[in-house]
Amino acid sequence: MVNKAIVLALVAFCESIVAFPSIGHDFGHNPHSHPKKRINGILPGFDAAAQKIDVSGAHAFLPPGHSDLRGPSQFVEATNSVFGMGLDLATFLSTYGAVMDGDLTSWSIGGAPGTNLLPGLLSPSGGISNSHNKYETDGSPTRGDLYEYGNDYLVQLSQFKALYAKQANVDNDSANYDLDILNAFRAERIAQSKLNNPYFFSAPVSGIAVQPAAYTFIYRFMANKSAEYPEGILNKEVLKSFFAITGEGNDMTYTPGYERIPQNWYKRAIGDEYTIPFYATDLNLAALQYPQFLEVGGNTGTVNSFMGVDLSNLTEGVFNAENLLEGNNLACFGFQAAIQFTPDLLKGLVGDLTGAVNQLVGALGDTLNVLDCPKLESIDDSQLKQFPGYTKLKADGSY
Numbered sequence: 001m002v003n004k005a006i007v008l009a010l011v012a013f014c015e016s017i018v019a020f021p022s023i024g025h026d027f028g029h030n031p032h033s034h035p036k037k038r039i040n041g042i043l044p045g046f047d048a049a050a051q052k053i054d055v056s057g058a059h060a061f062l063p064p065g066h067s068d069l070r071g072p073s074q075f076v077e078a079t080n081s082v083f084g085m086g087l088d089l090a091t092f093l094s095t096y097g098a099v100m101d102g103d104l105t106s107w108s109i110g111g112a113p114g115t116n117l118l119p120g121l122l123s124p125s126g127g128i129s130n131s132h133n134k135y136e137t138d139g140s141p142t143r144g145d146l147y148e149y150g151n152d153y154l155v156q157l158s159q160f161k162a163l164y165a166k167q168a169n170v171d172n173d174s175a176n177y178d179l180d181i182l183n184a185f186r187a188e189r190i191a192q193s194k195l196n197n198p199y200f201f202s203a204p205v206s207g208i209a210v211q212p213a214a215y216t217f218i219y220r221f222m223a224n225k226s227a228e229y230p231e232g233i234l235n236k237e238v239l240k241s242f243f244a245i246t247g248e249g250n251d252m253t254y255t256p257g258y259e260r261i262p263q264n265w266y267k268r269a270i271g272d273e274y275t276i277p278f279y280a281t282d283l284n285l286a287a288l289q290y291p292q293f294l295e296v297g298g299n300t301g302t303v304n305s306f307m308g309v310d311l312s313n314l315t316e317g318v319f320n321a322e323n324l325l326e327g328n329n330l331a332c333f334g335f336q337a338a339i340q341f342t343p344d345l346l347k348g349l350v351g352d353l354t355g356a357v358n359q360l361v362g363a364l365g366d367t368l369n370v371l372d373c374p375k376l377e378s379i380d381d382s383q384l385k386q387f388p389g390y391t392k393l394k395a396d397g398s399y
């Protein structure tokens, strides 16, 4: 039960969501070309007993019941102990989830926990399955775009198969869906969304800072760590297990709710947690290779009509296309934009907007100092109004 909730939370993460994080970590390269190498030369250790995740007994997988509204009840503790997510990242993500798509203090997958409207909430939340462009975003790896498929939380088998096929010529045991592969796939998925979704929108927060996590989390969290490959190998069977996929080729099947931590699976090394600064490094490396990952903007109501916005205008001169890759600016922009957009996105949904903003600021702790962020005082969203992906988000209220 617990494991189930955690896996779902992570997959929802890896898809819908998620979030944000200069430490010299490098990409998880294919082990066959770059055995055990990191930019700073420091490898995480490996401690089998401490890293093995127990999926038996009280932690055995339990298929979902009909009316289950499962959610990450102890999100921070669970993502840390099961996946090795940094406490800084987990704290921000869980707070953002609760504020944007939960009931301000907790959150769930299919809707807000509980059926009563809690004090302070003006309308029921749709949960993280229904958080389009707030937490969830277009161009996810396996989930479809909301305005293309009518839902943004189910795996589209065509998308999973496209990712899976990236290692088509590699045998099962040697396959590794590392960050090189995932970033290339991300570039493809964005191009695909621009071509097929008239309302494609890469939002300042969910597009720039959250969408990348949907990709990096797959390798960083799901890869199976070992003494030989302390950063992990994400092979075909493990990938399928986390995405509730069985079978091969034309017989491939997706069974929602059956996302599972595999047997004999090892999490990140203790002391090598995936923190916000670590994530910030992954963000930069990916954007250096694929400059389109820095685009804020969208299609204007027809397919293939993408227009980018002027970042300097949006951020009132603080960030621009040139300085976005300096220091931790990319992550800095994402986190601060999340705070700046919160009152606007929650207007009419939450009574105490200042309280909601303060909750987010509190959850960030000293992250903005740690990242050495230029201060973003406000956002000018006038350019965003030309994008239906943005105006629909606001008009639709909860998602």
Ligand SMILES: *[C@@H]1O[C@H](CO)[C@@H](O)[C@H](O)[C@H]1NC(C)=O
Pocket: 171, 172, 247, 248
């Ligand atoms: C890979 O694993 C799948 C499912 O376990 C199996 O059907 C397929 O034949 C395997 N492929 C190879 C090359 O071993």
Ligand SMILES: *[C@@H]1O[C@H](CO)[C@@H](O)[C@H](O)[C@H]1NC(C)=O
Pocket: 224, 225, 226, 227, 238, 262, 263, 264, 265, 266
């Ligand atoms: C994880 O790696 C270890 C060491 O190579 C291996 O024994 C184990 O079977 C792997 N687990 C999975 C789920 O592939």
Ligand SMILES: *[C@@H]1O[C@H](CO)[C@@H](O)[C@H](O)[C@H]1NC(C)=O
Pocket: 312, 313, 314, 315, 316, 317, 380, 382, 383
């Ligand atoms: C951004 O551009 C709009 C016109 O497109 C202008 O009205 C607004 O003042 C600009 N904002 C800033 C901060 O420069």
